Amino acid sequence: MREPNAVDFWRGFALITIFINHIPGNVFQDYTYSQYGISDAAELFVFLAGWSIGIATRGRDGVPEPAARTVLRLLSRMVEVYRAQLVITAVALAMLAGAALYLDNPLLVEWHNAGPIFSDPIQATVGWVTLLHQLGFFNILPLYVVLLGLAPAFVLLARVHLGLALGISAALYAVSLVFEINIPSWPVEGHWFFNPLCWQLLLVLGFAAHEWRRSSERFLAWRRRLMPLGIVIVLVGAVLSWFNLRPDPLAVPEPRLLFIFDKSYLSPARLVHFLGVMLAFQAVFGLIQPRARWLTGELAALGRNSLAVFSVGSVASLGAQLIRFWTGGGFATDIFVVGCGLASLSFTAWFVEWRSRSPRPSSAA
Amino acid sequence: MALSLSPSLLGGVSLALATCLALPAAAQAPQAPQATQAAQPAREPAHAEIPALQATAPSPDAPDPSLSPECRVPGSKLYTLAKLKAVKKALREHRAVQVLTIGSNSGGLGTAATYPVRLEDALTRSLPDIEVTVESRGVSGEIAFGAAERLRNQVAEIEPDLVVWQVGGNDALARVDIEGFSQSLAETVSWIKSHGIDVVLVDPQYTASLAKDDYYRQFVQAIQKVAEREQVPLVQRYEAMRYLATRAISALKGEARGDTAQSGAGFRLADLGYRCMAEHVTRAITVSLLQPDVPVTPPPGN
Numbered sequence: 053m054r055e056p057n058a059v060d061f062w063r064g065f066a067l068i069t070i071f072i073n074h075i076p077g078n079v080f081q082d083y084t085y086s087q088y089g090i091s092d093a094a095e096l097f098v099f100l101a102g103w104s105i106g107i108a109t110r111g112r113d114g115v116p117e118p119a120a121r122t123v124l125r126l127l128s129r130m131v132e133v134y135r136a137q138l139v140i141t142a143v144a145l146a147m148l149a150g151a152a153l154y155l156d157n158p159l160l161v162e163w164h165n166a167g168p169i170f171s172d173p174i175q176a177t178v179g180w181v182t183l184l185h186q187l188g189f190f191n192i193l194p195l196y197v198v199l200l201g202l203a204p205a206f207v208l209l210a211r212v213h214l215g216l217a218l219g220i221s222a223a224l225y226a227v228s229l230v231f232e233i234n235i236p237s238w239p240v241e242g243h244w245f246f247n248p249l250c251w252q253l254l255l256v257l258g259f260a261a262h263e264w265r266r267s268s269e270r271f272l273a274w275r276r277r278l279m280p281l282g283i284v285i286v287l288v289g290a291v292l293s294w295f296n297l298r299p300d301p302l303a304v305p306e307p308r309l310l311f312i313f314d315k316s317y318l319s320p321a322r323l324v325h326f327l328g329v330m331l332a333f334q335a336v337f338g339l340i341q342p343r344a345r346w347l348t349g350e351l352a353a354l355g356r357n358s359l360a361v362f363s364v365g366s367v368a369s370l371g372a373q374l375i376r377f378w379t380g381g382g383f384a385t386d387i388f389v390v391g392c393g394l395a396s397l398s399f400t401a402w403f404v405e406w407r408s409r410s411p412r413p414s415s416a417a
Numbered sequence: 418m419a420l421s422l423s424p425s426l427l428g429g430v431s432l433a434l435a436t437c438l439a440l441p442a443a444a445q446a447p448q449a450p451q452a453t454q455a456a457q458p459a460r461e462p463a464h465a466e467i468p469a470l471q472a473t474a475p476s477p478d479a480p481d482p483s484l485s486p487e488c489r490v491p492g493s494k495l496y497t498l499a500k501l502k503a504v505k506k507a508l509r510e511h512r513a514v515q516v517l518t519i520g521s522n523s524g525g526l527g528t529a530a531t532y533p534v535r536l537e538d539a540l541t542r543s544l545p546d547i548e549v550t551v552e553s554r555g556v557s558g559e560i561a562f563g564a565a566e567r568l569r570n571q572v573a574e575i576e577p578d579l580v581v582w583q584v585g586g587n588d589a590l591a592r593v594d595i596e597g598f599s600q601s602l603a604e605t606v607s608w609i610k611s612h613g614i615d616v617v618l619v620d621p622q623y624t625a626s627l628a629k630d631d632y633y634r635q636f637v638q639a640i641q642k643v644a645e646r647e648q649v650p651l652v653q654r655y656e657a658m659r660y661l662a663t664r665a666i667s668a669l670k671g672e673a674r675g676d677t678a679q680s681g682a683g684f685r686l687a688d689l690g691y692r693c694m695a696e697h698v699t700r701a702i703t704v705s706l707l708q709p710d711v712p713v714t715p716p717p718g719n
Contacts, residue, residue, distance in 0.1 A: 076558070076559045076561075076562045076587075076591040076593060077559070077561070077562070077591045077592055077593040077594070081562070152684075155626060156624075156625070156626045156683050157624055157626045157627065157683065158683050158684045158686075158688075159586060159589075159590060159621070159624060159627070159687070160590070162521055162523075162586060163586070163587065163590050164557055164587070165555050165557050167521045167522075167523050168522070168523065171524075171525070171526050172523070172531070187557075188557025188558055188587070189557070189558075232574070237555075239531075240522055240553070241522070241533070241552060241553045241554060242553075242554045242555060245557065298566070301569050301572075302569075302573045302576070302612045312573070313566070314570050315563075315567070316570075373590070373591060376591070376592055377590050377592060380592060380632065381592040
C-alpha cells in the first residue's frame, strides 16, 4: 500500500464530490466545488486517470515498460472497468425496479433513463450491455472504457514523441467539436453524455503532465509562475457560475460548441477553467498533508481504490436518492444518507486493501 | 381568456393554415376546440375555411370523441391552450415542421412504435400536406441542477420549430425545491420562446401511490403555473391519467372482479399513459393551432 500522495488524494476528493453531486437536491451539494465553477469533478477524475496511466506504464525505476505489456495492461484495465459498469448498471436497474414494486410507483422504473430497459427490453438490453444506452449518473465508466481503449495508442505515440500524441489528441478534439461528432446512444436517439472523442484530450493532458513533471524543470517552473493566472480563472469561473452567466447556445457563431459551456463535448471554456483549477490548487496537498494526515490518508485510500469506490458510490448515491424520495427528503435524511454513503466508500477502500493483503482461498476451495 | 370561435378571432389565421387544418380538424375534431380556461359553444357560424369549427361544441367535461376509446378524456382535463406561433408560421409557409421531444420515448409496453414515432404519425395525419419530423432526446438529471443547460444545447443542436417537453419527472423524484425548479423551468421556457421556437409542456404522470403526496401535487401545480405564466400549451398528463384511472376503477367495479384485479393497476395505468401520450399531445397541438393570432380583447366591463 503506497503512502498518501497528491494524485490519490485528489482522486479521493473527486470521488466524494461525484458521490454528493449524484444525489441531486441534497443540502451538501451546495458545498461542493462543482457549484462554484464551470468545470466539475468529472474533469478532475479523467485528468488524474491520465496521470495514473503515466505512472502505471513505467517501472519503479522510471523506465517505460515494454510496449506489449503496456497495451495488455491498459486493455486488461478496460475489461475490468467494463465489468464494473455492467455490474453497477444491473444493480441499479434492480434497485429501481424493486423500489417501484415496493412503493407501488411505476414512475421509478422511468427514472434516470431506465424506462426503455423495462418497456423495450429487447433493444435496450443490447443497448446497455454495449454501453450505447446509459443510465443517468452512470455514464462516467463508459467514457473510461473507451478512453482506456484509446490509451495504448496515445501512450505508444508519446514514446515516439510526446508532442505527436498531444497533437493528434488535440486534433481529434477540435474535429469532434467543430463537426459535432459524438458516439450515438441507442435505442433512444441522442448521444453519449460524455463524448470520448473530446474527453480523451483531458486524459492525454493528464498523461503528458505526468511525463513533463518527471523530466522537465521548465514545466515545474511555469506551473508555479502560472498559479496567479489559475486563481484568476477560478475567480472568473466562480462569478460566472454564481450569477449563472453563460453564452446563449442559439446566439453564438458557428461552430457553436467552441463558444458554449457544454459538458458532453468538454467545450473549451470548461477545459480552460479546469486547467485554471489545477494551477490554482497545485500546492494545496502539500499544505494539508502535514496538518491533517488523517484526512489525506482517508482521501488517498479512496483514490487508491478508485474503481471499487466509484462503483459502490454510484450504487450508494442511487440508494440515497431512493431513500430521499421515499422519506420526502429533509436535512436529517440528507445527513443520514450522505453519512452512510461516505462510510460505505471508506469501508470499500479498506475492504479492497484488506482483501488484497489477506491470503486468497485456493481455487480448489 | 375566453376561446371564442367567432370569425373575427380567427381572422389572423391565414387561408393556408385554414386549408391545412381543415381536413385533420374534421377527422380529429368534430367539435370546437376545448380549453380549460374557457370552452364556449360556438354562437356564430365559424370560419368557412375550417369546416370542423362549424360543429357544435360539446361540454368541456365530456370525453373528447376524437380520441381513441381507451384514451378518451374531456378537453378540460387534457390540456390548457396557448398560441403556437412558430408552427403556425411553418404551416402558412408550407414548409416542414420539425419537432423535438424531450423525455421518455416509451410508446407503451410491447408496442411496435415508440412515442416519437407515434407522435410523428399522429401529427402527419393531422397536418396532411405538411412534412412533420420528430426527433427525440432524453434528458438525464434535474432541471434545477444542470439539465436545463443541457436542454438548451440540445435545442440549439436541432433548432426545431416546436419542443414538446415531458418535464419534471426527475426533479419530482429527486424532491428538489419546487421554487428553484419553477424558476429554472420558466427561464428555460422563456429562452426557447425568445428564439421563436414553440413549446408544449407535458406534466408528470399520475399514479395512485402519489395521489396523496402533497409535494408531488404542488409540483404538478407549479408546472401548470409556469405554463400559464409563460403562455405555453400544457398537456395535463397528471389530470388525464387520474381521469383514466377513475374510469378504470369504475369499470372494474362494474365487472365485480375483486381485489386481485387491482394489483399492478398503477403499472397498467402508466403503460396506458404512454400509449395515449402521442394522441394527447397531438390533440393539444392541433387545438392550440386554432388559437387566434390576434390577442383576445376582453369585453368592456371585465
